[in-house]
Amino acid sequence: MSFPIDSMKYQKTVTSILLFCLPLLVDAHRQPEALTTIVFNPNSQATEIVHQLHTHDLDVILRTSKETVARNVDSLEAQAHIALYIESHFQILDPRTQIPLKLSLIGAELEGDTLYVFQEYEKTLDLPINIANSILHEYFVDQVNIVNLKRDGRRFTAVFIKADEVTIPELDLWSD
Numbered sequence: 001m002s003f004p005i006d007s008m009k010y011q012k013t014v015t016s017i018l019l020f021c022l023p024l025l026v027d028a029h030r031q032p033e034a035l036t037t038i039v040f041n042p043n044s045q046a047t048e049i050v051h052q053l054h055t056h057d058l059d060v061i062l063r064t065s066k067e068t069v070a071r072n073v074d075s076l077e078a079q080a081h082i083a084l085y086i087e088s089h090f091q092i093l094d095p096r097t098q099i100p101l102k103l104s105l106i107g108a109e110l111e112g113d114t115l116y117v118f119q120e121y122e123k124t125l126d127l128p129i130n131i132a133n134s135i136l137h138e139y140f141v142d143q144v145n146i147v148n149l150k151r152d153g154r155r156f157t158a159v160f161i162k163a164d165e166v167t168i169p170e171l172d173l174w175s176d
Helices: 007-026 055-064 076-089
Strands: 033-041 046-054 090-093 104-111 114-121 129-133 144-151 154-160 164-168
Touching: 046 055, 046 076, 046 090, 055 076, 055 114, 076 090, 076 104, 076 114, 129 144, 129 154
Parallel strands: 033 144
Antiparallel strands: 033 046, 046 114, 090 129, 104 114, 129 164, 144 154
């Protein structure tokens, strides 16, 4: 036995469901995330650290700053403020002494919806190392910070869900 389908009623039902769900999809918030890449540059004999952050996530730093700072990430003043924030929330630590290595803040650059913050360590990193990364964790409970360390054609990835510290092991423990 078959039941006839009222195509007009069917179309109205599907349309109603889509119209109901569309605002939910539009209002969906993406995961706050920061990506950091650490790579040794043989030309400069230094380790380069590049942080990539979405400008939407950075607005909260500017809005909550106790300092008088430009509230628009497009301004150089705001980018400098954010770069200093990153500098204070990202550290590479000597695993034996737990003393942070001296990283130089190089600058920041805005490209579309992404702010790049550049740091540098004046030499190669001796492994193992510890990394402490609490970028934006005090602002977003679901903040995820990903750190990729590239060395000798291999990559190690660490994911920071909370203000964690992660040890990056010797190269012979890395997977390709």
